Amino acid sequence: MSVIHKILGALILFFNWVFTPRTIKRDADAQAAIDEKIAGTILYQYKACPFCVKVRRSMKRNGLKLETRDAKRSEAARDELIAGGGKLKVPCLRAEEANEVRWIYDSSEIIEYLQKRITA
Template sequence: MRSVIRTFFRGVRLVMTPFMLAQEKLSTPKGMERTPEEQAQVDEACRELALYQFRSCPFCIKVRKEIARLNLPIETRDAQHDANHRQALEQGGGKVKVPCLRIEHGDGQTEWLYESSDINRWLESRFG
């Protein structure tokens, strides 16, 4: 029974993925405008950030839209299809759960922030 349920949901995900990605493309907001100096500071700050995500995860799409809205050049890392990123997420964050924002602080400490709403709130408070 468990395998039937798992197969069903894999099929649903397979059918829904193209629609979700198309919806993301069509509804992603335009990035906010900054002066070149401000954008350079934001670009520098974003070098310390990385988003671990699955391409078709609805919560990851929510975070990617916020990243686009805030015009942030944050590196995205595919933890679904890249074994190295998946392993880094599990070892650093303690679990393979997406979305997860990896934040490297200036003092050398690394913070792993889970939950799309928490990530979006942090991004807004930091860059909004």
């Protein structure tokens, strides 16, 4: 990774930390219902990728505590992503519905999908 990429990554993480979004407040039952709706959903991501940060910020805003796997630091996660989704690109959401697995590769599509899933 080039020095410029490292600096940009650090800046992205810094500004993401400074401007951390507020999480919507729900009562315990409502939050449990949301947790249930997104159970089993996994986000493959890189820590400092701007598109991944965009998805994580949306998750934080909406109080979505889904599992994340780092496809840069974890070889196992990288292999799962390539084997399941077909390519090494992040963010990618692995979503299971009615025994059907979907691999969603675009940050805007992921955000839209999660929004629909929690309001369904």
